[in-house]
Amino acid sequence: MKRREFLTSITALGVASTIPTLAQADEVKGGQPWEPGKIQTPPAPPRKGGLQYLTQHEFDTVGAIAERFIPADETSLSGKEAGCAIFIDRQLAGDYGNAVAIYRLGKFVKGTPEQGPQSSLTPAQRYRLGIAALDKAIQQQFGKNFLALSGDQQDQFLTAMENNRLDLGEEVETKVFFELLLQNVREGFLSDPIYGGNKDMTSWKMIGFPGARYDFRDLLPKKGRKLNIIPTSLIDNTL
Numbered sequence: 001m002k003r004r005e006f007l008t009s010i011t012a013l014g015v016a017s018t019i020p021t022l023a024q025a026d027e028v029k030g031g032q033p034w035e036p037g038k039i040q041t042p043p044a045p046p047r048k049g050g051l052q053y054l055t056q057h058e059f060d061t062v063g064a065i066a067e068r069f070i071p072a073d074e075t076s077l078s079g080k081e082a083g084c085a086i087f088i089d090r091q092l093a094g095d096y097g098n099a100v101a102i103y104r105l106g107k108f109v110k111g112t113p114e115q116g117p118q119s120s121l122t123p124a125q126r127y128r129l130g131i132a133a134l135d136k137a138i139q140q141q142f143g144k145n146f147l148a149l150s151g152d153q154q155d156q157f158l159t160a161m162e163n164n165r166l167d168l169g170e171e172v173e174t175k176v177f178f179e180l181l182l183q184n185v186r187e188g189f190l191s192d193p194i195y196g197g198n199k200d201m202t203s204w205k206m207i208g209f210p211g212a213r214y215d216f217r218d219l220l221p222k223k224g225r226k227l228n229i230i231p232t233s234l235i236d237n238t239l
Helices: 003-010 056-069 084-093 123-142 151-162 174-190 199-207 217-222
Strands: none
Touching: 056 084, 056 123, 056 151, 056 174, 084 123, 084 174, 123 151, 123 174, 151 174, 174 199
């Protein structure tokens, strides 16, 4: 994905779609993700320092994918250099990764793309299964994993995933996994650095976003002038 395509696609994140009915949807078999009525032990809080959910191989693979989605240029760091994999690892270890705010009691019905994933799998589970399935598919074709491919070969596989032309097995919905990767890399690249990504506020400096500033009263008299505001992170406000 070219940088301009990535930036253009950011504006599409909040676009609403008309949700069609499930009249012709196919039922997807699957068990309950938890036992109804049973009190569940909450997930442990993320550890400080080191990897919190991903294995080292998974972490390196996500970093390589982020590098392909957002290559470095004169305007900013790459997705890998900006820490997108760190951001994703921390998110997968917490409530987002465990789908705490998502209803997953079933039954699960495969709907249309506009209705989003209909599955008992959490984002954390999707990553674990998806990366393993991706490596398996590449191993069968080239005898090596995603990390060992050239940049052009990695792009070819990611493009095949985007176009739903790569079979990752029954447990992994290829296009859904691709879109999850792309969404999370975007989030890591544009998030406040306190969450692990956007190192040195590289994306904010690129797009001119001022960050978590208290207010702009001191800048009101400078209307119409180029301001060159230095972005401020939540990290700066918690010292």
